[in-house]
Amino acid sequence: MGDRWIRWYWVLVALLAAATPAMAGGINRKAGTNGLAFLKIDVGTRAVAMGRTMTAIPDGIGAVYGNPAGLLKIHDKELSFTHNEWLADINYSHIGYGLPLTDRTAIALSASLLDFGKIEGRDLTGFRTGTVRGFDQLVGFTLAYRRSPKMGIGMTGKAMREKLDEDKAKAVAFDFGMIYQTDLPGLFIGATVQNLGSRIKFVQQVDPLPFTYRLGAAWNLQEWRLQLGADLLRRRDSQTEYNVGLEYRPIRLLGLRAGYSSENDLDNGLTAGFGVDFRALHFDYAYVPYGVLGNTHRMTLTFRYGRN
Numbered sequence: 001m002g003d004r005w006i007r008w009y010w011v012l013v014a015l016l017a018a019a020t021p022a023m024a025g026g027i028n029r030k031a032g033t034n035g036l037a038f039l040k041i042d043v044g045t046r047a048v049a050m051g052r053t054m055t056a057i058p059d060g061i062g063a064v065y066g067n068p069a070g071l072l073k074i075h076d077k078e079l080s081f082t083h084n085e086w087l088a089d090i091n092y093s094h095i096g097y098g099l100p101l102t103d104r105t106a107i108a109l110s111a112s113l114l115d116f117g118k119i120e121g122r123d124l125t126g127f128r129t130g131t132v133r134g135f136d137q138l139v140g141f142t143l144a145y146r147r148s149p150k151m152g153i154g155m156t157g158k159a160m161r162e163k164l165d166e167d168k169a170k171a172v173a174f175d176f177g178m179i180y181q182t183d184l185p186g187l188f189i190g191a192t193v194q195n196l197g198s199r200i201k202f203v204q205q206v207d208p209l210p211f212t213y214r215l216g217a218a219w220n221l222q223e224w225r226l227q228l229g230a231d232l233l234r235r236r237d238s239q240t241e242y243n244v245g246l247e248y249r250p251i252r253l254l255g256l257r258a259g260y261s262s263e264n265d266l267d268n269g270l271t272a273g274f275g276v277d278f279r280a281l282h283f284d285y286a287y288v289p290y291g292v293l294g295n296t297h298r299m300t301l302t303f304r305y306g307r308n
Contacts, residue, residue, distance in 0.1 A: 034237045035200040035207030036160055036171060038114040038136040042066070043094050045082060045300040049273025049286035050245025051259020053229030055216025056179055056190035058152075061098035061302065062284075064110050064142050067177035067192045067214070068154030071106045071144040074098045080302040087293050091115045098142075108142040110156075116164075132165035150181040162202060173197025173209055186220035211236045225249045229259075238263075245271070253277045257286075266291040273298075280304050 034040075043065040047054035054066025061078040063070025077099050084092035093115075098108040116134040137160065144154035156175040161168065177192035194212040216231040231243040245259025255275040262269055273286035282302040289295045 034210040034235075035169075035202065035205075036136060036162060036209055038092070038112075039138075039160075039173075039195055040210050040212075040235065041084070041086070041092055041114070043082060043084075043112065045273065045284040045286045045298045046247075046255075046257065046275060047229075047245075048288060048298055049257035049259065049271055049275075049284070050227075050229055050247055051231075051269075051271050052243040052261045052263065053216060053218070053231045053245040053259060055177075055192055055214040055231045055233075056188045056218040057216075057227065057229050058179060058188065061096045061108060062300070064096055064098070064108050064140065064156060067179060067190050067216075068142045068156045068175055069144055069152040069177040069179040069190065071098055071108055071142055071154055072146055072152040072179075074100050074106055074304075076100070076304040077306040078302055078304050080300055082298065082300040084299075085297045086114075087290060087296060089117055091117070104146040106144045108140075108144075110138075110140040110142065112136075112138040112140075134164040135162075137161045137163075151178065153178045158197075160200070162200065164202075167203055169200050169202040171198050171200040171209060177214075186222065188218045188220075190214075190216045190218070208236065247275075264288065264290065266293055 042048050042052050044054050044059060044062040046059060046062055047066055058070040058073035060071065060074040061080050080096045082094040086092050094112045096108055096110040098106060100106045114136040118131045118133060138158055140156050140158040142154060142156040144152060146152045154177050158173045160171045173195045174197055175192060175194045177190065179188055179190040181188050192214040195209040196211060197209055199206050199208050212233060212235045214231060214233045218227065218229045220227045225248060227247045229245050234240050241263045243259065243261045247255050247257045249255050253276060257273045259271045260269045261271060267289045271286060271288050275282065275284040280303055284300040286298040287295065
């Protein structure tokens, strides 16, 4: 069974490579044609600090966004709160709750809110009409299942809503993922398909969702206290992107993280962060600069309890 899935994984890699132009600069002809662009904002603080490498690293409740199969890592109930100080005074908040049902299954509920704050409104002639508020919302349900001791699969169903003043729009989508532990100790490979779903109609504009492929690998070098990760991803409205990152644990309770993401062409692409564990509490922080637009800060507090 394992060999067959490995073959399918490399078939998927080949198909993606064949469908993807060479990594090069320039603007994709479909740039700016997606709706619900907030779906492209990464949620997992640990993964973001590691250069957004989230496809093959099993990360418990933190994996719900990057690869739902990674939810199988949880052995306790997990409740996490994430706050993201985004660009232009935009705030992005996320809450997730994960629960292991059996040795082979786990579920999670999640919700996200992107708050644009107060926006100055103007009419067609340019006169002020007061202020309006806008936001994007997401509610998700994740199911992960262990098909074999070495392979897990997962699915997330998402319902989204967008609102600007009195105008509203809704959409639904699904994410699918798998993580496979290879015969090489500590080496995992993974693949996901994200935002497969309906189009969204806002006023008279109809747009597709930001459909995304992800392929990745992660290597846990326990003797060196290192975890390495690498991702290749492609969205329908952008060029191929690649991410690399690492986590080093000088002591068991502290993780130091750094990475590089080619997605961030507004700065040098570097990311950094750390994680601190204290009994049942876990704090993660990620820092990502965006050049002249400013810096972003993500913070996640996770509480684990009810050990199985």
